[in-house]
Amino acid sequence: MKIVVIGGTGLIGSRLVTNLSEHGHEAVAAAPSTGVNALTGEGLADVVAGASVVVDVSNSPSFEDGPVMEFFETSTRNLLAAEAAAGVGHHVALSVVGADQLPDSGYLRAKTAQHKLIESSSIPFTIVQATQFFEFVRGIADTGTEDGTFRVAPVSFQPIAGEDVSRLVGRAAVAAPANGRVEIGGPERFPMDEFFRTALAAWNDQREVVTDPHARYFGTELSERSLVPGDDATLGEIRYRDWQGRS
Structure with missing residues (x-):
């Protein structure tokens, strides 16, 4: 079966191409x-x-409001139009x-x-909604740091x-279309502030991690379950501590 991976040279896409x-x-x-x-459209x-x-x-x-909206709206319209013309059976x-x-x-x-x-x-179609990747943890901390302090909400x-994401997206690609959304997440759930306090300590990072219920995450405040999947989510197999040890 021919499966085209848009973004197939990136973190998830390259692994996905190899797996498939x-x-x-x-x-x-x-x-x-x-x-x-x-x-x-090229x-x-x-x-x-x-x-x-x-x-x-x-x-x-770009994650700036205007460019990011333009990217996802335009690229998705172009993809769907090309797929419809080609008779693609699953997006x-x-x-x-x-x-x-x-x-x-x-x-x-x-x-x-x-x-x-x-x-x-x-x-x-199938929309696979994933939680944050291990590979982006340091970037989340960097984005949220101001004057040497990282403020983070005590939410789940x-x-x-990323390896689990690629595997689970691949599984969705070869299955029948869900015609809906499926959720995937890691095998462990943490209080976000405690997770980052431990992660920064493991990096010997001297930034202060401050628990702040109103800390903003990429421009938005979080509720307790904003970043975690529902009870019917498919969970990955790799634990953060094991991944960190390998990395």
């Missing part, structure tokens, strides 16, 4: 570096020709747990707009390894 290929599929990595640009018609499934794990190069998109519950975040507003476009299209946090 190892299972006997014709997995095609599509990205600007391979001559395919979903934002401009190369889309050719790459999706003959594809049974298109998996979109691409991400915006899979990687998104974020809780995206539509946090409208103060420009990035998550853009992901919600992406969801709506996919759900209103004629193409069978359930990050997942």
Whole structure:
């Protein structure tokens, strides 16, 4: 089965292409570096020709409100149009747990707009909503740090390894379309402030971690369950401590 992976050279996409290929599929990595640009439409018609499934794990190069909305809306419209013309039978998109519950975040507003476009299209689909990746933990801390202090809300946090994300997105790609959303998360749940206090200590990072219920996360305040999946979520296998030890 031909499966095109948009964003197929990135963190998740490259692993996904490898996993699918190892299972006997014709997995095609599509990205600007391979001559395919979903934002401009360049190369889309050719790459999706003959594809049974298109998996979109691409991400915006900018998280600023205007550019990120433009990226997800335009690239998704272009992808869906190319897939409809080619007769693609399954569109899979990687998104974020809780995206539509946090409208103060420009990035998550853009992901919600992406969801709506996919759900209103004629193409069978699966939206895989993941919790935060282990690989982004340091970046979250960096983004939230001001004057040497990282303020973080004491809410639940359930990050997942990128390796697990790739495996579970691959599983969704070869399954029948859910025509809905499925959630994935890590195998462990932590208080977010305690998690980052422990993580920074393991990096010998001297930043102070301050518990603040009103701390903003990429522009939005969080509730207790904003960042964690529901009880029916599929969980990854890799624990953060084990991943950190390998990394």
